[in-house]
Amino acid sequence: MSVDLRTTVGAFALVFLAVVGVAAVGGVVLDGGPPETDAVADDHWQLDSVEPETVSEGGAVEMESTEPSNVVVVHLGGGTTGLGGGTSILPIEDGDAPAEADIGTLGGVRRGVTPLTAALIENGHEVRFYGGITSGETLPSMLSDADAFVTTSPGALSATDADAVESFVDAGGRTLVTSDPGGAGALTDFGSPFGVYGEAGYVYDMENNDANYLSVLVEPTETGSLTEGVERVVFRGAAPVGVADGSATLATAETSRLSTTREAGSYGVAVRSDSLAVIGDSSFLEPENAGRADNGVLIGNVADFLVTGEAPDVSFGPGGAVPPGGAVPPGGATPPPEPTEPSGNATA
Amino acid sequence: MSSEDPPSEPPDESTDEPIDEPTDDGDPTTPTGSSAPADRSAPTAERTAATDRPTATDRPTATDPSASVLDRIGTRHAVGVAAVLAVAAGLLVAPGVYGAVTGPDGTVAVIEIDGTIDSGTAQHVEDNLRDARMNDSIEAVVLEVDSGGGLPAQSERMYAAVDRTASVMPVYAAVDTLGASGAYLAIAPADRIYVAPSAQAVGSVGVAGTAPAPSGPNAGTTGPDKRGSDPDTQRERRQTLANLFIENVIEQRGDEIELDREAIAHADAYLGTEAVANGFADRFGFVDGAVADAAAEAGMEDYAVDTRRTESPVPAGIPLLERDDGTIVVADGGEEELGDGLVLAVAPEAWDETVGDDVVMTSYTGRLPADGAAAETTSDEDSAATNGGEGA
Numbered sequence: 065m066s067v068d069l070r071t072t073v074g075a076f077a078l079v080f081l082a083v084v085g086v087a088a089v090g091g092v093v094l095d096g097g098p099p100e101t102d103a104v105a106d107d108h109w110q111l112d113s114v115e116p117e118t119v120s121e122g123g124a125v126e127m128e129s130t131e132p133s134n135v136v137v138v139h140l141g142g143g144t145t146g147l148g149g150g151t152s153i154l155p156i157e158d159g160d161a162p163a164e165a166d167i168g169t170l171g172g173v174r175r176g177v178t179p180l181t182a183a184l185i186e187n188g189h190e191v192r193f194y195g196g197i198t199s200g201e202t203l204p205s206m207l208s209d210a211d212a213f214v215t216t217s218p219g220a221l222s223a224t225d226a227d228a229v230e231s232f233v234d235a236g237g238r239t240l241v242t243s244d245p246g247g248a249g250a251l252t253d254f255g256s257p258f259g260v261y262g263e264a265g266y267v268y269d270m271e272n273n274d275a276n277y278l279s280v281l282v283e284p285t286e287t288g289s290l291t292e293g294v295e296r297v298v299f300r301g302a303a304p305v306g307v308a309d310g311s312a313t314l315a316t317a318e319t320s321r322l323s324t325t326r327e328a329g330s331y332g333v334a335v336r337s338d339s340l341a342v343i344g345d346s347s348f349l350e351p352e353n354a355g356r357a358d359n360g361v362l363i364g365n366v367a368d369f370l371v372t373g374e375a376p377d378v379s380f381g382p383g384g385a386v387p388p389g390g391a392v393p394p395g396g397a398t399p400p401p402e403p404t405e406p407s408g409n410a411t412a
Numbered sequence: 413m414s415s416e417d418p419p420s421e422p423p424d425e426s427t428d429e430p431i432d433e434p435t436d437d438g439d440p441t442t443p444t445g446s447s448a449p450a451d452r453s454a455p456t457a458e459r460t461a462a463t464d465r466p467t468a469t470d471r472p473t474a475t476d477p478s479a480s481v482l483d484r485i486g487t488r489h490a491v492g493v494a495a496v497l498a499v500a501a502g503l504l505v506a507p508g509v510y511g512a513v514t515g516p517d518g519t520v521a522v523i524e525i526d527g528t529i530d531s532g533t534a535q536h537v538e539d540n541l542r543d544a545r546m547n548d549s550i551e552a553v554v555l556e557v558d559s560g561g562g563l564p565a566q567s568e569r570m571y572a573a574v575d576r577t578a579s580v581m582p583v584y585a586a587v588d589t590l591g592a593s594g595a596y597l598a599i600a601p602a603d604r605i606y607v608a609p610s611a612q613a614v615g616s617v618g619v620a621g622t623a624p625a626p627s628g629p630n631a632g633t634t635g636p637d638k639r640g641s642d643p644d645t646q647r648e649r650r651q652t653l654a655n656l657f658i659e660n661v662i663e664q665r666g667d668e669i670e671l672d673r674e675a676i677a678h679a680d681a682y683l684g685t686e687a688v689a690n691g692f693a694d695r696f697g698f699v700d701g702a703v704a705d706a707a708a709e710a711g712m713e714d715y716a717v718d719t720r721r722t723e724s725p726v727p728a729g730i731p732l733l734e735r736d737d738g739t740i741v742v743a744d745g746g747e748e749e750l751g752d753g754l755v756l757a758v759a760p761e762a763w764d765e766t767v768g769d770d771v772v773m774t775s776y777t778g779r780l781p782a783d784g785a786a787a788e789t790t791s792d793e794d795s796a797a798t799n800g801g802e803g804a
Contacts, residue, residue, distance in 0.1 A: 098546045102579035104572045108663050114655035116648055270674045275648040277677075352626060352643050 116275040119298055123360035125183045127367045134211035134371040136184055138177060139194040139203070139225075141217025176346065177216065179354035183367045197222050204228040204380035212238040212370035216346040219243075219250025228380055230257055233340045237376035240366055242346035245303040245323075251342065258337040259308030262344070265324035267302040267331045272317045274298045274356060281357070282314045282333055289372075290314075290334070290341060290365050294358045299333060303344035307335035314343070339376075341369060517712040518551035520703050522719040525555055525570070528766045529562025529594045529757075533722065537598070538573040540720045545577055550718065552706035553577055555585040555602060556699050560762020561593030564619060564653055567757050568597065571660060575601035582709040586702040587693065592616040592681045592759030596692075597657055600664040604705070606697035611684030613761045615692045617661050618679030619653045620763075621755035653755050654679075668694065681759050 107113070174181075174193060181191045192210070194203050203225040207213060213232055215221065218241050221229060233239045234257075243251040243262055251262035268277040280302050284291030290313055297314070304322060306312065312332025321328050333344040343366075348359045523540045525533065537555075544550040555574070561567065577583050578601050585591070585599035586606040592613035599605060607614055624646035627639040640646065658677050661669070669676065669691040687693035697705075707715040758766045 099580040101545060101576040104575045105663060108659040109656060111652070114652050114659055116651035116655060118644070118648060121644075270677055275644070275651045279647070356644070 119274045119281065119296070119357040121355055123355045123358060125179050125354055125360040125363045125367070127183050127187045127364050127371075129187070129368040129372050131189075131371045133188050133190060134184075134375075135190045135192060135209055136181075136212040136214060136370050137192050137194050137203070137206045137210040138181065139196075139213070139215040139217070139221065140174065140177065141196075141215070141220035175351065177214070177349045178351050179360070179363050180214070180349050180367055183364060184371065187367070187371075189371050196220065197225070207232045207237065208378060208380055210237065211375050212240075214240045214242075214370065216242045216244075216349070217247070218254040219247050221254070226254055229254070231380065232376060232378050233258060233338075235376040235378035236339050236374065237378060238339050238370050238373060239341070240370060241340065241342045242349070243303055243305065243342065243344055244346055245301050245344075248303065251303075251305065255337075255340070255342060258340050259310075260335055260337050260340065260342050261306050261308075263304040263306065263322075263324075265304065265322050267304055267316050267320050267322055267333065267344075269317060269320035271319040276300075278302075280316045280320050280333075282316055285312055285315050285332075288313060288336065289369055290336065290362070292365055293361045294365065296357050297348055297359045297362045298353060298356045299345035300347035300353060301345060302331075302333045304331045304333060305335050305342050305344040306332055307337050307342075310335065310337070313341075339373075341366070514714075516714045516716040518707075518710065519547075519549045519716045519718050520552045520554060520707050520710075520712075521550045522554045522556055522699060522703060522717060524719075524721045525557045525559050525595055525598060526722050527559055528762070529559055529566050529570070529598070531563075531566055533559070533562065534566035534569040536720075536722050537570045541573040541577045545580055549716075550581075551710040551712055551715075552582045552703075553584070554699060554702045554706050555583065555599055556588075556719075557585050557591045557595055557599055558588040559592075559595035559598075560590040560613060560759040560765065561595050561597075561616070561757045562766060564594060564597075564657065564755065564757040567594030568656075568660070570598035571601060574598060575664070578603050582706045584702040584706045584709075586697060586699045587611050587614060587684070588698075589613070590759065590762055591693075592761065593618070594757035597660055597757060600661050603709075604695070604702075605687075605693040606695055606702045607684035607687050607693040608698060609683075609685045609688075609696050611687065611693075613681035613759045614684060614687035615676075616679050616681035616759035617654075617657055617676050619650060619657060619755045619757050621650065624650070650755050653757075657757060665691065668692075681761065 184191050192206060194201075194206055203221075207228055210232075213229060215229070218226070229239065241251070241254065241260075245266035248262035248264045251260070255261060266278070267280055269280045270277050272281050273279045274281065278301050279298050281296045282299050282302065283296045284294050294314075302316060312334060313336050314334035315330045315332045318330050319328060320331060322331055335342050347353050349363060354360050354363055521540065521544045523537060523544075525537055527533065541553065544553050574583055574585075582604075583602045584604045584606065585602040587595075587599070588608055589611055590613045591599060591605070591607065591611065593616040596615055596617065624643035625640075626643050629636075630639050633639050636642075637645075641649070654677070658673065661676060662673065671690055682690065682692055684693065684696065688696060703717055756766065
C-alpha cells in the first residue's frame with residue numbers, strides 16, 4: 065500500500081503541475097493584455113498653435129495741436145456710471161425691445177471717454193459734460209459758448225438738442241459723433257442733413273481681428289487730419305456708416321463681413337462731412353482700448369480735430385433759447401457761471 | 413491498482429463462493445449460508461471487496477480459459493460504466509460548448525452622452541470607454557448622444573477617451589436632437605458620426621460666456637487679477653479656448669468637413685441633414701443602425717449589446733434644485749459656479765438647460781450694467797410675457 069500511495073501522490077503532483085504549467089504557458093503566450101491604444105495627439109494643444117493673434121499694446125494719446133483753449137461739450141447719453149460698474153451697451157438691432165450686446169469694455173458714462181477728455185484738458189482745453197435735458201444748463205446754451213461737441217449717443221439727444229447740434233454743425237462747429245451698432249436709425253436721423261447715414265448690423269471679422277471676431281481691425285482709406293499716423297485701429301464693435309459724396313475715412317479689412325448680409329468686404333466705419341466726423345464705434349475711446357494698436361493716435365487726431373479751427377459763429381435765437389428756457393429757466397439764464405463746474409467734473 | 417495485476421483478478425461470483433468462506437477476511441461471525449445470495453444479488457457493491465480477497469488470500473492463479481472469460485466480462489462492465497460516466501460528463505460540458513458555439517462573437521457597448529456635460533458625464537463616458545478597452549468581449553462602441561455641451565475641459569476629457577478607444581476598436585456616434593458644442597467635441601474622434609436627419613444642432617464649434625469686463629478695485633483681494641483678469645486677457649483666453657476647440661475638430665474631422673476654418677469658427681449648429689452634407693456628420697442613422705454597423709466593422713456576425721446609461725439624469729457638477737412645479741433649475745449657488753470667467757462650450761439650443769433661468773449669463777447680449785439691470789429685468793419680463801403670448 066505504501067508504494068501505491070507514493071505512486072498516487074506522484075501521479076497527482078505530475079498531473080497537477082502539468083495542468084498549471086500549461087495554463088501558465090498558455091496565459092503568457094495567448095494573453096497580450098489590454099490592447100495598446102494610440103496616444104491622443106496633443107500637438108495642436110500647445111499654446112503656440114492656439115493663441116490668438118493680437119494687436120500691439122501700449123499706444124499713447126498725443127495731441128499735436130497748439131490751439132489756444134477751446135471748449136468741448138461732451139454728451140454721453142443716458143448710460144449709468146459708477147466705479148467699475150457700467151459697461152458700454154451695444155444694441156444689436158433697432159426695434160421696440162432691442163437686444164443688447166456688450167462690446168466687452170467697461171463703460172460708465174464719463175469713464176468711457178477719459179482718454180479723449182484727459183488729452184484735451186492736458187493740452188489746455190476745457191471739457192464740459194452735458195447730461196441730457198435734466199442737466200442744469202441746456203445744450204443750446206452750452207453750445208453757444210463751445211468750440212466743439214462730442215456725443216457718443218446721438219439717439220439720446222432730444223429733438224431740441226438735435227436741432228441745436230445741427231445748427232452748431234452748420235455753423236462750422238466741429239462735432240464728433242460716435243455711433244455703436246444698433247444706433248443706425250438714430251444716426252441716420254441725426255446725420256441725414258449732412259449726408260451721413262448709418263447702416264444696420266455690425267461688422268465682424270473672423271480672420272483679422274484682435275482676439276475676437278467683433279474686434280475688427282480698421283485702416284484709413286485716405287490720409288487726412290483724422291487718420292494721420294494711423295496704420296490700424298481696433299474697434300470692439302463696429303457699425304457701418306456712410307456719407308453722400310464721399311468715401312469713408314476708416315474702413316474695415318476686406319476679410320470683414322457685415323452681420324446682416326454676411327457679405328465679405330471692406331466696410332466704412334468712419335466718415336467726415338465738413339465739420340462733422342462720424343465714427344461707428346465708441347469703444348476705441350475707452351481706457352482699456354486706447355492703448356491698443358493705433359487707437360491712441362486716432363484719439364489724438366480726434367482731439368486735434370475738435371480744437372483746430374475757428375470758433376463757430378452760432379446763435380440759438382428763439383429756436384434755441386425758448387424751448388429749453390421754458391423747461392429750465394434758470395439753466396438758460398445762467399450759462400456763464402456754469403463752465404467751472406463741468407470742468408471740475410471732467411477731472412473726476 | 414487493480415489494473416496492475418489483471419491475471420490475479422478473479423472478481424467473479426462463481427469462483428468466490430467456495431473459496432472465500434473459510435478465508436473470509438471480513439467478519440468471522442457472519443453466517444456462511446447468507447453470503448452466497450448476498451454476493452449474487454449485489455455483485456457490484458461487493459466488487460471491490462471481491463477484488464481484494466483473492467489477492468489477500470494469495471490464491472493460485474486461475475486457469476487461462478476461465479481468466480479470459482472473466483476478463484471479457486470485466487471489460488464489458490468497465491466500458492458500460494465508462495460510457496455512463498462519459499454521458500454524464502458530456503451533459504455537464506455540453507451547455508458550455510453549445511453556448512460557445514452559438515453565443516455572440518462579442519459585445520457592442522452603447523454608451524450614453526446625455527445632458528449637460530460636467531464631471532459626472534465625463535466620468536461616465538471615460539469609465540465605460542476604459543472598460544470597453546479592457547474587456548475582451550467588447551469589440552465595438554456606439555455613443556448615444558443627445559447633449560448640447562457643457563464644460564469645455566470635461567468635453568475634452570471625453571474627446572481624449574473616445575480618441576483613445578477609437579484607436580483599438582470601432583467607435584461610432586449616433587446623434588438625436590443635440591450633438592453640439594462640447595458634445596460635438598467629445599464625439600469628433602469617433603470613426604463615424606450618425607445623425608438623425610431632423611437633428612437640430614450638430615456642430616456649434618465655439619465657446620461662450622459673459623463678455624469681458626474689467627473689475628473695479630477690491631481691497632479684499634491680494635492682486636488686481638484675483639477677481640478676474642483684464643478684459644484683453646479675458647478676450648484672448650476665450651479665443652484660445654475657441655481655437656483649441658476648432659483645432660480639435662479640424663484634427664479629427666478636417667478631412668471630412670467641407671467647410672474652411674473660418675466657416676467652422678462661425679460656430680453654427682447644423683441640422684442633421686445639413687451636417688451630413690457638409691461633413692460634420694457621416695451619414696443618417698440611429699443607434700440601432702450604428703450598433704449593427706459597428707458590429708460588422710468589428711467582424712462580429714453575432715453580437716450582444718450592452719447599454720450603459722448615465723446613472724442619474726441630473727448632472728452632478730452644476731448644483732440644481734427642483735422647484736415645486738417639478739422643473740429643475742440651477743441653484744442660486746450656481747451663480748458662483750458659473751462665474752464671470754467661466755467659459756462654456758454650449759450650443760444655444762442647450763443654453764437654458766445648462767445655466768438655468770436664474771443665472772444671469774447673457775451669452776449673446778453681454779452683461780448689463782449694474783444700475784440698469786433692474787430696469788432691464790423688468791423689460792425682459794415684459795418682453796418675455798409678450799413673446800409667450802405670441803407663442804401661444
